Amino acid sequence: MNLRKMGKCVLLAICDAEILGKTLREGKIVFRVKEEFYKGAKVNLEEAVALIEQSTIVNLVGENIVKKAVEKGYVHPEAIIKIQGIPHAQIIKI
Numbered sequence: 001m002n003l004r005k006m007g008k009c010v011l012l013a014i015c016d017a018e019i020l021g022k023t024l025r026e027g028k029i030v031f032r033v034k035e036e037f038y039k040g041a042k043v044n045l046e047e048a049v050a051l052i053e054q055s056t057i058v059n060l061v062g063e064n065i066v067k068k069a070v071e072k073g074y075v076h077p078e079a080i081i082k083i084q085g086i087p088h089a090q091i092i093k094i
């Protein structure tokens with residue numbers, strides 16, 4: 001996970017460790033899980049959920065983190081897209 005503060009916004013980019021650095025392709029979509037954006041501290045799922053609570057913008061990629069975000073009520077299942085079978089969701093708190 002990578003946490004960045006930009007003024008009043010807190011951006012959390014978080015992915016499952018096994019897909020960090022991979023490129024996902026689905027039709028015309030090419031989605032890069034870039035280390036520059038997602039790599040930072042390694043956290044467990046409970047720590048990740050606590051970080052979601054503190055963040056204003058969240059990018060989530062991967063089966064484990066997206067599933068946990070759905071279970072905790074942060075992401076609606078219909079708001080998830082799959083790219084090469086890998087779930088991706090975004091949260092924006094306004």
